[in-house]
Amino acid sequence: MHLSPADIQAIFLTLKLASVVTVILLLLATPLAWWLARTSSKSKGVISAVVALPLVLPPTVLGFYFLLAMGPNGVIGGLMQQLGWQALPFTFAGLVVASVFYSLPFMVQPLQNAFEALDKNLLDAAANLGASVMHRFVTIAVPLSRAGFLTAIILTFVHTIGEFGVVLMIGGNIPGVTRVASVQIYDHVEALEYMQAHALSAVMLVFSFVVLLFIYTLRPAHKNIN
Amino acid sequence: MELRFHHQRQSFTLDIEATLPDHGAVGVYGASGAGKSTMLAMMAGFIQPDSGRFNLGADCLFDSAHGINVPVHLRRIGMVFQDSRIFPHLTVQDNLHYGFKLLATKDRRFSLQQIVDLLEIGHLLAQKPHQLSGGEKQRVALGRALLASPRLLLLDEPLASLDVRLKRQILPFLRRIKDETQTPMVYVSHALDEILYLTSQIVMLDGGKVLAAGAFNQVIHDERVLALAQSLGLENVLHAKIAAHYPSQGYTVVMVDTQAVSIPPVDAAIGSEVSISVAASNLALSTHRAEGISIQNQLAGTVTSIQQVGSKVLVSVDVGAELIAEITAKALDDLKITQGCKVFCLFKTQGVYAFLST
Known part of the structure; x- marks a missing residue:
């Protein structure tokens, strides 16, 4: 049982995609989760529902609409074409954009839970000591929510690694560009290369298990430090 | 401000x-x-x-x-x-x-x-x-x-x-x-x-x-x-100086203006300042010095005002500092005190609460 160069390439592409998506989501979802945790606005319900959509929708549905929107005749795709940009479907960038939406709830929800559990009194105390909104967030909210950040980052990363349907719909199957591990496994099975499918699947299985084990066993200890 | x-x-x-x-x-x-x-x-x-x-x-x-x-x-x-x-x-x-x-x-x-x-x-x-x-x-x-x-x-x-x-x-x-x-x-x-x-x-x-x-x-x-x-519990707070310690007898003497007051033992040097508080409801009044009584503190003073609040009467007494005593309307009738009367304010050693002034 060994991994072929194509398998290794698929694994690295998968890790690259998951890393890029996690970083982008960290930047996008943190302010969104903060807003959702603090707001009493009426639009909170609508936004929450949109964020949670990828949890219930089949990934193919999501992928299908992305394909339509980003294709040359789509709203976004047409606009991009007019600006002289490359269309997103069947590119790595396209995969990133689709995955950001697909993994959004996995980043937003743990962060939102952590922010909602924050003691607002501590933020008030920090304001009273002269800390601006941003300084309060960085020095009080982030360190006190680090368990939430850890969970959100790991879940987003692992979930993006496990993505299949959206990738297939929007990214196709281009080696080194959009052929991630899950698609590579699918190809092996289609070609009846069961040993190779098995090798790559085992890597994914062990990796996912170790990560989840880390979350469920190390997190309580981590929490105690707080 | x-x-x-x-x-x-x-x-x-x-x-x-x-x-x-x-x-x-x-x-x-x-x-x-x-x-x-x-x-x-x-x-x-x-x-x-x-x-x-x-x-x-x-x-x-x-x-x-x-x-x-x-x-x-x-x-x-x-x-x-x-x-x-x-x-x-x-x-x-x-x-x-x-x-x-x-x-x-x-x-x-x-x-x-x-x-x-x-x-x-x-x-x-x-x-x-x-x-x-x-x-x-x-x-x-x-x-x-x-x-x-x-x-x-x-x-x-x-x-x-x-x-x-x-x-x-x-x-x-x-x-x-x-x-x-x-x-x-x-x-x-x-x-x-x-x-x-x-x-x-x-x-x-x-x-x-x-x-x-x-x-x-x-x-x-x-x-x-x-x-x-x-209604919230009226307290008298007086400033005093420690005059003597009697550890074996379980009390300390402080001076309020020129009058001695016994308080529970405090750990502070003679001459240091303390604030003592006595609840108005823990103060009793007497028209003459009481004999044969366990209460140690009897401060002599002059009644400066008498005010009725509900069923209670608050009597202010100048003992070198102002003390307010809370008594019943009946007690006021029995004592027959009026503004300017000489009275003694009685309170127990244990009813005094001392704060050190560091």
Whole structure:
């Protein structure tokens, strides 16, 4: 049982995609989760529902609409074409954009839970000591929510690694560009290369298990430090 | 400082108008729900009043008519809360430094060392908050607020969650802060003895309104103030000097003006200053010195005023300092005392509560 160069390439592409998506989501979802945790606005319900959509929708549905929107005749795709940009479907960038939406709830929800559990009194105390909104967030909210950040980052990363349907719909199957591990496994099975499918699947299985084990066993200890 | 806050929430209306001294300490006194904490939250900027104005020195921090509302973090008003609100993820030293580090060097009025010495918290610097006792947390919270060099220090019942023993330990630190840092303070409490230990300047709040403001021994003669103070447990606080210790007999003698008073043993050198408090309800009056009685303290004085509050009568007696005794209307009839009468104020040694002045 060994991994072929194509398998290794698929694994690295998968890790690259998951890393890029996690970083982008960290930047996008943190302010969104903060807003959702603090707001009493009426639009909170609508936004929450949109964020949670990828949890219930089949990934193919999501992928299908992305394909339509980003294709040359789509709203976004047409606009991009007019600006002289490359269309997103069947590119790595396209995969990133689709995955950001697909993994959004996995980043937003743990962060939102952590922010909602924050003691607002501590933020008030920090304001009273002269800390601006941003300084309060960085020095009080982030360190006190680090368990939430850890969970959100790991879940987003692992979930993006496990993505299949959206990738297939929007990214196709281009080696080194959009052929991630899950698609590579699918190809092996289609070609009846069961040993190779098995090798790559085992890597994914062990990796996912170790990560989840880390979350469920190390997190309580981590929490105690707080 | 000048404040005028108007605020309406459901059934509660806050309508406060007061001019407070810019130096020294002011005690804000009233029952729970009188609006004391809300008033402080408005001064700090946590709650925006529906309308009003708040000037601190020459600066306007809030003025609804001109759309001025300086945000909390720019007000430079320190606050110490009942729950210390120490940051749980930071060491004591980092907590103390939190506001200090945000200040420009020229605005820093104290050094860490000064505050650490003042509050005697040097041994705690490396500790995490969960290792601290309630009293230690409050001292750290005080230090943290002071190191941010506030122009005004607000104290919202900082001792309410502490037991009696700890209160007696912390109160002298508050007095030190007032005396040594020259930081104006507003001290909110429903315990009159705490306030009077710190200051004689008080603001009485009742039902969201200022009932009276000024020196305690002047406003207390307002009948409504007296009624309120009496319903919350009226305390006499006297300043005294330690004269002698009798450890084997279990008491200490202090001098109030020229009269000796026995109090429970205190651990302080002869000649040092203490404040003692006696509840008005623990004072008995007699028209002549009582013989064959276990009560040790009999202070001679002159009746200066007699006021009826409900079924109770409050008799003010000048014993070199003013004492207020709470007696029944029947007792007043039996004693036949009037203004100008010579009387003795009787109270037990164990009924006296002493605060050291450090």
